[in-house]
Amino acid sequence: MKITVHSAMCVASGNCSRVAPDVFQNREENGGFVELRDSNPPESEWDAAREAEYLCPSGTIQIENQPIPPRQ
Secondary structure, eight states, X not given: OOEEEOGXXXXXXXXXXHHOTTTEEEOGGGTTOEEESOSSOOGGGXXXXXXXXXXXXXXXXXXXXXXXXXXX
């Protein structure tokens, strides 16, 4: 999984860091705008990263399409 953030589009909602804090952060020092902590997270973070992408109101988060692994 490859994640990209388009910082100029961010509205600082904070949804991403609430659902995927190991992948995204919103620091007050940066006006609350998103910062990518891990652009290529481990598989254990994929569901949270996808949820963050879905919850982002501005479309800031883009996840490169890769097959979703089967649940075991």
